[in-house]
Amino acid sequence: MVSLSRVPQFTYQKLVHKIGSVDVLWFQHNSLDPELLMPKALFEVEHTTDIQNSLLKFQELRWFFVKMFIVADNKRRTEFAEKMKYSAFSELRNNKRVEFVSYDQLVGQYNMVSAQPSVSLLL
Template identity: 40%
Template sequence: MPESIVPVVRESKRSEYAHSYYQGLLVEIGNLRKFNTFVPSQDKNKTFLTKPLSEYVTVHKIYPFSYDHLVKRVQTIDVVWFNERKMPDSFFEVEHSSDINNSLLKFIELQDLNVHFRIVADKNRKKEYHSKLSNNAFKPISERVRFIDYETLSALHSKTIEISLLQERI
């Protein structure tokens, strides 16, 4: 392989791994919080730590919780947490290198669902997130969308595991 292509391939693989890594953190947090967790079929074979994401999720076929067009749209969300009634609770979009606007467009389509909308990205993208969210088109969801940076997500994952281990000892 020409040397000029190698860095591009490595960066692409690194970006893909980072995306699935943060999906995996979200899935584990959801599982520990007793949610049912889902990732899209195109992501199920991506690796989190040493195993495919499919081995961590608890929902392998999305629940038919609403109209077909809404369920199909939700199937494209990076991580979904479902409550015990098989209704969506939270939608997470991991924006490692993709356009935040695309996630906000998904969220605006799903605004009639009573869910939490979360964008997960590097803290350096927070200004971009605020800029996009301030667009008038996203006004209906602007109070419902939150930004989670990777560092905060990682800390939340660690603390959630700690709490879970403590609860097991009670």
């Protein structure tokens, strides 16, 4: 795991700027150009903020094929499910573009990977 000081310039500046506003970004090397880092997953952490704002951000990024996750307390899972029913998010919903991950699930994944380094993250 590495922290980057800036978002790599992998596409148009407007898209790089929008993706740069996401809470957590995971990148992977491009198979055609090992020097180029491409987004693999986007995570919006919703501790107290409105889940709908993150879904709107993901809606704007819907044409960019990456995994998208809302990370929040499990108590907010129903709120996430209700927001996903809005017609504005039908494409995200119908194409299963966004998943809800609770803090507990994320900690469980981390513990599993930490205990067995040969296991990759399952998200």
